[in-house]
Structure formats: C-alpha cells, structure tokens
Amino acid sequence: MKNQLSPDSWQYRSLNAITPGLNYFSDALIDLVEKGYPIIAGSGDLQFSNGLNRFASRYPNRYIQFGISEQNMVSVAAGIATTGQMPFVATFASFLGLLCCEQIRMDVAYCQQPVRLIGHHTGISLGFYGTSHHATEDISTMRAIAGLTVISPADGPSFAAAIRASVEWQEPIYFRIGRGREPDVYDKNMTFEIGKAIEHSQGEDLTIIACGMPVKSALDAADALRNDGISVGVIDMATIKPLDRQAILAAAKRSRLLITVEEHNIIGGLGAAVAEVLADEGCGIKLFRHGIRDEYSLIAPPNHLYAHYKLDAAGVEAVARGAMAKAGNASINAV
Amino acid sequence: MNNESQIVMASNSRSPLTAEQTAFLKDRAQFVRLETVRLIEIAKVGHYTSVFSCAEILAALFYDVMSLRRGEPRWPDRDRFLLGKGHAAVGLYPILADHGFIPKETLENYTRLGNPLGDHPDMTKVPGIDFSSGSIGHALSNGAGMAIGGRKLNKDFTVFTLLGDGEMQEGQVWEAALFAAHHRLGRLIAIVDRNGYQLDGKVDDVIGIESLADKWRSFNWIVHEVDGHNVAELTLLLRTLKADMARKQPVCVIAKTVKGKGVSHMETEPGWHLGYLAPVDAQAAIEEIMRTER
Structure with missing residues (x-):
C-alpha cells in the first residue's frame, strides 16, 4: 500500500512544485530553443536544485548531465x-x-567562448548548509576576470529577461542568482539591458545601490524611510560588469550619501566596484558598504541570516538610518 | 576549385603506409625538431625535449591522419587538435605555418613583443589553434565538449587531444575521462605522450601514474599502446581509429616516447625540459637531428 504522506512533506524531486521560482531558468531556455537558438544546458548533479530538470525533460538531447565534476563541466562547456x-x-x-x-x-573568458555560467544559491542563501555552500566571494573573483560579464539579477523575472538578452551578448556571462525563492520585483515581461542600471527612484538624502536578492529589501526600506520624509533613491545594479558608471556618478551628484547593499563580502563586491568609480572620479561623497563584513557567515535558516546580517528590509532600513546619522561627522564606513 | 583538392590530408584509409608516406612523415618530424631548435634560439628559452618526444605524433596527425584544409584553419568539418601539453606549442607553430594557417614570417618573431606565438598556444591570436592551453589538465574536457558539439551538429570530425604523461596527475583529466566514457564520445581520441619525465624528474618518482593503461581501461576507454617514434606504426593506428565511425567508446593511445628524442645529451638529462642551447650547441643539435635516419 502506498504511504499516505502529509502535504507538508516533500522530497528533492518535488522542489519545482513547491518552488515555482525555479521554473524561470528552464522556461527561459525552453523559450530560446523554441525560437531556434542552439541551447545546450548542463548541470553537475543539481538539476532539481536549479530547476533544470524541467528543461531536461523537455529537451533531453539538449541537456548534459555532468555529475559531480564542476571543473570538467566548465571546460566542456567551453x-x-x-x-x-x-x-x-x-x-x-x-x-x-x-x-x-x-x-x-x-x-x-581568455578563450572568448560565449558560455553562460549560472551560479545559483549564491550568498548565504544556503543558510545552515554551511560555509562550504555559501558564496560571499564570487562577485569579487568573477569581476576580476577580463572579458567576463557579471550579472546579479534581483529576482526570477529579471534573471529570465537577462537570459533572453544574453543571446545577443558576445562575452561569456557569470549569472549570480539566488535559490528561486526571491520575491518578485519585476514583471515577467520586463526587458533587461545588460550593462544598464535599473533606477527605481531618485533621492537627495541618499541612494541605495543594491544587487541580487537585497534589491527587494532596499525597495521596501526606501518606502519606510520616505514615510519619515527622507528623500531616498534606489538603484538595482543588476549588471556588476560592465558597470554602469554614469548611473553611479549621477547618484553621487544627486545624493548626500550612497549605500551599497549586497549578499557578499564588502571586500571586492558591488560596494568595492562602486567605491572604485567614486575614487576614480574624485567624487568625495560618503559611501557605506553594507554586506557581509569580511567574515564567514553564521549558519541558520536563510531568512534568519538575512535578518541577522541586516539584509532584509528592516535591516537595510536600520543600516540606512545609522549611516545617515553618522555621515555628517564620521569617516566612511564608520558605522 | 574542388573542395577535395584543398584538403591537406584526410586519410580515412586503414592501409599500412607506403615507403614514400613513411619517409615523408619522418621528414616532417625532423622538420618539427629543426624548427623547434631554430625558434627557441629566438626566444632564448624553451621546451625542446617536450617537442622532441611528440614530433612523430605531430607529424602523423598534421601530415596524414587529420582532415584539414590548407589556409582554412576554421573549416567547420576539420578534425580538431588540442595540445594539453601546451608547452610543446613551439613544435606546432611551424606546422601551422606550413599549412598556410599563419604566415611563415610570423615564426621569425616567435615570442617577441606583439607576436601572437607564445610558449603556450592562444586560440584567439593564432589561427589553427583549436583551443588555448597552458593550464595542464583542461584539454581533455575541452575536447570532450567539441566532440559533444560535433555530435549535436551531426558532424563526424575526430577530436585528437595530445596529453603529457605528467598531466595524468591532474584530477580534471579523470573527471573528463569518466565524462567522455559515460557520454560515449567515440570521436574523442586522447594521445598520451608517455616520455616518462616532468619538470621535477621522472613521472614515476614525482607522483607515479602506473598502471596507466589499466587506469584508462578501468575508466571504460579503449586503450592502445604504441611506439610513439615509429611513425609508420603510429600513423596506421591513428588512421584505423579515425576510420572506425561505429565506435561508441573514446580511445586512449599511450605513445611510448623518449623525452628529447633525437639529441643524445637531451635524452639523458631531464633538465632539458626547459632550457636554452647557445648557438654553437644549437648547431651541434641541428647536425645530430639531420644525421638521424629518415
């Protein structure tokens, strides 16, 4: 007799059913195949984690199982x-x-092969799986590689839109995405322009520049700050390389304070990239880099970690208020 | 012009080599060694012995076995060649020039500022290089990808990957070996230049790799062992392997070779993996290579 399990029980192969956000990846690729693009997808024993099982069952001859051999996977893809x-x-x-x-x-990158690399469950989104599974250095490593585009979408719709845009992009791309449970920020028909910041709002008191999952936190934090009369802008810097320098310079001109928010070490990530632009141009504006402060994250369920590291909406709001309070008389990053 | 007439060499024959074919390939292996000595004189440092051990392998592939078109390095149906032991590229460049893939004049400024030819080959700068190398251990994976791509395109080109025996110490080689066998990449052929030496000494003293043939067999590859300097035997084997279109397993050819083959003092001194022959010694090496039976 078949066991009758509670609807709350789940197993690995049913992840798509309980995580609809995983479908964006496969659906975007299926759409490209249907448009005639010669897509080949592959993964290393993680097709249910990244949702590519959906693509694999639709186009088994276009899916490659690599097993647990990630380095081979990248080199074969090239x-x-x-x-x-x-x-x-x-x-x-x-x-x-x-x-x-x-x-x-x-x-x-060196061989200029237009491979699309998708690093999923980035940042601390694997929670209590541990430091081995956290990625708080991948923006830093990937953006230091010449000839490699780095994209950190905020949600599923923008990831799917970036995949659609990628077919016209010559360079290889590293996509840094979450775990498929990020709340939607964008409409699923959005258009993604690689290399162009997505400016949600403009502010005179501060501009929050975010990438990845914390974009939603920044948008919600900005709403709360506005209720207190604070003029705050939000930029989704979904493309980290090539970086939209003009968007940063315009925000630096407009605002008294910039804050970067990322699910990444503050060394080498989005905050560092923004700091480089500000220093290059001699902007002199105060910048607060918010993220993981050069440490290995604690382990806990992801949402607990986001709260702990102030990467949720309340956390970003608190960080913004703290940074604003100290911005007038303290050195950069003194918070 | 008829396309066939442009083909440099596309031997699908399983026939033994004629005396003339054997003599021609010996001449081409000698050409590789002589050009290597000449080019390293320009760079003032290079991997003589790494080329000398595989000179017959390069000659067999590029002058007999592989389907190539003169002057068309990007011909989509060409057989592919990947040099896992990228430090032997100095022996490959003269062949590319001989096939009209790069201008012969490019050789004259080997490694000099602005020249595309470096110690390790760069596919983005050198037409005829099918994949860049220099980081040992990647090439078999890259070649497996080409074999998969060929299968998707319904093309029957063969992918030849020349690996060093020291390269067997890289873990990624065995990831690729598992992968290629699992995905039944019958068009993938790995050739291991089993010259027995790497930078720090004998491969089997550094980190031993025997029993190498058994390792590849246990990874579900077909394995052949051959004298890598017997160009007739080696070429016939590679012709036969290429002609077998029904094969569903990848093939490893372990070519038993001598590091520094052709220059006697190099054959007995492992330090010549990397070095420089002053002009007087280069001349002596050239004379010894010229004296070798052709």
Whole structure:
C-alpha cells in the first residue's frame, strides 16, 4: 500500500512544485530553443536544485548531465561553445565562482567562448548548509576576470529577461542568482539591458545601490524611510560588469550619501566596484558598504541570516538610518 | 576549385603506409625538431625535449591522419587538435605555418613583443589553434565538449587531444575521462605522450601514474599502446581509429616516447625540459637531428 504522506512533506524531486521560482531558468531556455537558438544546458548533479530538470525533460538531447565534476563541466562547456552551440551550465555559486575560477578564466573568458555560467544559491542563501555552500566571494573573483560579464539579477523575472538578452551578448556571462525563492520585483515581461542600471527612484538624502536578492529589501526600506520624509533613491545594479558608471556618478551628484547593499563580502563586491568609480572620479561623497563584513557567515535558516546580517528590509532600513546619522561627522564606513 | 583538392590530408584509409608516406612523415618530424631548435634560439628559452618526444605524433596527425584544409584553419568539418601539453606549442607553430594557417614570417618573431606565438598556444591570436592551453589538465574536457558539439551538429570530425604523461596527475583529466566514457564520445581520441619525465624528474618518482593503461581501461576507454617514434606504426593506428565511425567508446593511445628524442645529451638529462642551447650547441643539435635516419 502506498504511504499516505502529509502535504507538508516533500522530497528533492518535488522542489519545482513547491518552488515555482525555479521554473524561470528552464522556461527561459525552453523559450530560446523554441525560437531556434542552439541551447545546450548542463548541470553537475543539481538539476532539481536549479530547476533544470524541467528543461531536461523537455529537451533531453539538449541537456548534459555532468555529475559531480564542476571543473570538467566548465571546460566542456567551453569546448561545446567552439562548435557554435550556446551552453548554459549551472551549479552552486560557491563551486562555480570559486572551485571553477581558473577554468572560467582560462577556458571561457581568455578563450572568448560565449558560455553562460549560472551560479545559483549564491550568498548565504544556503543558510545552515554551511560555509562550504555559501558564496560571499564570487562577485569579487568573477569581476576580476577580463572579458567576463557579471550579472546579479534581483529576482526570477529579471534573471529570465537577462537570459533572453544574453543571446545577443558576445562575452561569456557569470549569472549570480539566488535559490528561486526571491520575491518578485519585476514583471515577467520586463526587458533587461545588460550593462544598464535599473533606477527605481531618485533621492537627495541618499541612494541605495543594491544587487541580487537585497534589491527587494532596499525597495521596501526606501518606502519606510520616505514615510519619515527622507528623500531616498534606489538603484538595482543588476549588471556588476560592465558597470554602469554614469548611473553611479549621477547618484553621487544627486545624493548626500550612497549605500551599497549586497549578499557578499564588502571586500571586492558591488560596494568595492562602486567605491572604485567614486575614487576614480574624485567624487568625495560618503559611501557605506553594507554586506557581509569580511567574515564567514553564521549558519541558520536563510531568512534568519538575512535578518541577522541586516539584509532584509528592516535591516537595510536600520543600516540606512545609522549611516545617515553618522555621515555628517564620521569617516566612511564608520558605522 | 574542388573542395577535395584543398584538403591537406584526410586519410580515412586503414592501409599500412607506403615507403614514400613513411619517409615523408619522418621528414616532417625532423622538420618539427629543426624548427623547434631554430625558434627557441629566438626566444632564448624553451621546451625542446617536450617537442622532441611528440614530433612523430605531430607529424602523423598534421601530415596524414587529420582532415584539414590548407589556409582554412576554421573549416567547420576539420578534425580538431588540442595540445594539453601546451608547452610543446613551439613544435606546432611551424606546422601551422606550413599549412598556410599563419604566415611563415610570423615564426621569425616567435615570442617577441606583439607576436601572437607564445610558449603556450592562444586560440584567439593564432589561427589553427583549436583551443588555448597552458593550464595542464583542461584539454581533455575541452575536447570532450567539441566532440559533444560535433555530435549535436551531426558532424563526424575526430577530436585528437595530445596529453603529457605528467598531466595524468591532474584530477580534471579523470573527471573528463569518466565524462567522455559515460557520454560515449567515440570521436574523442586522447594521445598520451608517455616520455616518462616532468619538470621535477621522472613521472614515476614525482607522483607515479602506473598502471596507466589499466587506469584508462578501468575508466571504460579503449586503450592502445604504441611506439610513439615509429611513425609508420603510429600513423596506421591513428588512421584505423579515425576510420572506425561505429565506435561508441573514446580511445586512449599511450605513445611510448623518449623525452628529447633525437639529441643524445637531451635524452639523458631531464633538465632539458626547459632550457636554452647557445648557438654553437644549437648547431651541434641541428647536425645530430639531420644525421638521424629518415
């Protein structure tokens, strides 16, 4: 007799059903295949984690199982790309952005092969799975690789839109995405322009520049701050490389304070990229870089971690108020 | 012009080589060694012995076995070649020039500022290089990707990947070996230049790799062992492997070679993995190579 399980029970192969956000990836690729693009997708024993099982069952001949061999996966993808196919390969960001860093540099970027690399469950979104599964360095490693585009979408719709945009993009791309449970920020028909910041609002008191999951937190925090009469702007810096320098300079001109928010070490990530632009241009504006402060994250359920590290809406709001209070008389990053 | 007439060499024959074919390939292997000595004189440092051990392998592939078109390095149906032991590129560049993939004059400024030819090959700068290398251990994966791409395109080109025996110490080689066998990449052929030495000494003293043939067999590859300097035997084997279109397993050819083959003092001194021959010694090496039976 078949066991009758509670509807609250779940197992790995039913992740798509309980995590509809996982479908954006496969659906975007299925759409491209239907439009005639020579898509090849692959993953290393994680097809249910990244939702590519949906693509694999639709186009089994276009899906490649790599097993637990991520470095081989990246190098094979580069070889596939030489034949004119368009490979999208995915694994946890902690493996892709760190373990495979050299294969990405050598076989993908240096060789100018238009591979699309998808590092999912980035940042601290794997919660209590532990530091081995956290990726708080992948923006830093990937943006230091010449000839590699780095995109950190805020949600599923913008990830799907970025995939659609990527077919016209010559460079290889590292996508840094979450775990498929990020709340939607954008409409699913949005258009993504690679290299262009998405400016949600403008503010004179401060501008929050965010990427990835914390974009939603920044938008909600800005709403709360506005209720107190604070003039706050929000920019989704979804493309980290090439960086939209003009958007940063315009915000620096308009606002008295900039805050960057990222699910990443504050060293080498979005905040560092923004700081480089401000320093290059001699802007002299105060910048507060908010993120993981050069430490290995605690372990806990993801939402508990986001609260702890002030990456949820309340946390970003508190960080913004603190930074504003100290901005007048303290050095940069004194909060 | 008839396309066939442009083909440099596309031997789908399984026939033994004629005496003339064997003599021609010996001449081409000698050409590779002589050009290597000449080019390293320009750079003032280079990997002589790494080329000398695989000179017959390069000659067999580029002058007999592989389907290539003169002057068309990007011909989509060409057989692919990847040099896992990228430090032997100095022996490959003269062949590319000979096939009209790069101008012969490019060789004259080997490694000099602005020249595309470096110690390791760069596909973005050098037509005829099918994939860049330099980081040991990637090439078999890259080649497996090309074999998959070829299958998707319904093309039957063969992917030849020349690996060093020291390269067997890289973990990624075995990831690729598992992968290629699992995905039944019959068009993928790995050739291991089993010259027995790496930078720090004998491969089997550094980190031993035997029993190498058993390792590849246990990874579900077909394995052949061959004298890598017997160009007739080696070429016939590669012709036969290429002609077998029904094969569903990848093939590993372990080519038993001598590091520094052709220059006697290099054959007995592992330090010549990397070095420089002053002009007087280069001349002596050239004379010894020229004296070798062709």
